[in-house]
Amino acid sequence: MKRIRKDSLKEVLKEWAAERTVIAPRRTERGECIYDTFDEESFTLDIAKPSSPPKRSLFPQSEVIFQVEQDGYRQVVSGNPTLIFGIRPCDHKGLLQSQSFMSQDLDDPYSRVKSEKTLTVVMACPGSMSPTCFCTTTKSGPWAESGFDIQLYDDGDAFLVEIGSERGSGLVSSNRFEDIDEARANEKIRTFQREAVSLIPVIPEVEDAMERLEVSNQSSDEVWENFGKKCITCGGCSFVCPTCTCFTVSDRVVAAGTGDRIRSWDSCLYAGFTKEASGHNPRRTAALRIKRRHEHKLLYHKDRDHYGGLCTCVGCGRCSDYCPVHIGLIEVAQAICSAQDGTGEEKRYSGGVS
Template sequence: MKTIKIEKKDWEQGLEKLKESYRLFGPMPDKDDFEFKELNAGETPVLGNGNTRLSVKSVIYPQSQTMFTYTLDESKPDHHIMKQVELKGEKPRAVVGVRPCDAASFKLVRRNFDSPEYKDPFWVEPYEETTLVGYACDEPLTTCFCTSVGCGPYNEEGLDLLLVKEGDDFFARILTKKGEDLAVAAGWSADADFDFESRKTAAEEKITAQISTDGLKEKKTTDLFEADFWDQIGFSCLNCGTCTYSCPTCWCFDIQDEVKGTEGKRIRNWDSCMYTLFTLEGSGHNPRPNKVQRVRQRFMHKLKYYVDKYDAGVQCVGCGRCIQLCPVNIDIREVCEIMKNYTPAPQEA
């Protein structure tokens, strides 16, 4: 595993070189926060400001994405035929400044879009053509609990290259062939030694929030589903969807057609299990008409259904966004603890 040093003067020059062969994205100011945006000429990503408001998933999986186009004009030979949009652009994408927890989320999400039975090209192809340049997290927030869920501030899983800032310079650990190709394209090649492990240990020691997911798999699903604590958890919930939109491992979407005149397109948009219409059926029946049922669905999916289906941990990377952004202070760490410790009352004889 090769480590290189990127001096300050080479950093900005390298980014400009990359824009010749990549569509480059990174954290940029957006009102009172930071969001991942495509970098224009002369722009450099703003690193070191904690997690962005939304995760990097929007680069791979946009909030609104056109899948097919069609025409209803019967004078045209291809009328009423769906045409898939071109997925590959002229340039591959690279994202600079990805937090390790965001990169790890793609492994969890991929199980939904890329399985032995089905591959979703609208997710798989953009993901596979994107290079993820991570930025190690030396100052985790009080809401971060990534080390409790198999991740960490220096986690390398899902990344192609991992950056660490030292003074005005960067040290980078090249993790994959895509990461090596990006470094070459940027002109970053100075071999170096850097003690990643000491920095990793120091960063992990700063994480004070912990949860334990042990025992969730052994819990009986129907016991948790029918538990009486959901009313208390969901009492203050507004069903605003902030938790699901900010979560890097939420993947639900809705598909709609939009037509103007005779020209139409089929698009998919992020959706949320917090919304009333999410499970509304064509018959008018809604199996989750109440907000408490929708709150239960979110946490059961993250902390129980995913665990039961894949036996690969919870569907969470511990980024803490939902804790930070929830307007009524619902905390997934507390919910996990309640679920883990729940014991149903004994049945009367």
């Protein structure tokens, strides 16, 4: 086992950045924590839960996938050696799930090549990073079980370093990483994990709602109608979600005879997302679209998580944090249960243990 002193981290990041693009948390002038290209000045370890997951590293908000030239076209598959530092376990699982989803039926070279060239340095959570964290419910945290290159556990003035892959071993070869006693380090990690789990609430309604949807797709239409009346169709829930991968394609003329085909994030909450060429729209109301979104998280694709997660929500809580009208996955799960039990209406989730 290795350890790295926190005051050596910037030097390590600079070394890593000499060989690849490093995406790391940084504090913006407005005080927000975001993932961006490593910058020594604004780099921060005080990251809690950054407002957006780093999914754009594998699935950019907008990217050119084809270029058309006078007499032909060429596919544009880009991907540079990249390292994502400080990714939270839920967001890391979101990357794994998204990649699994994107490559399930057909090869998606655009995200696959980026994924193959990306190293991940996960930072295990010592407890809830915000009142809406529920990774212990979705089995996606507070530490990563697999699929990472290295994982860091906070140990005061240093991090304990768990190596998860051969590429991870290569990352810790510099003498800034000190060897430490394996047994003692493992004991510290077990203590860290025990305490972390005890500090993150389990939300039983999430699994309960999954079962109710599974049994006979039991969910009251009234629940979806109520949420549909409130939703302002901003799409924010999709854009902050680590496992949302809806996209659209558009074409842009660059000059006479040349152009680009661009893939951009889309949202299944948008009215036009499922509109067919005939004009028919199978999800014509916000209620139907909200229902569909949550069925995708709670009912479908469970078997597509090869990493032991509960469903294709990784419990980051961002939809509860950012939906302007409080339609987060927690609120939806609770509303499904309370509507069936006749115990009340949907209400904003105000957080558990933090």
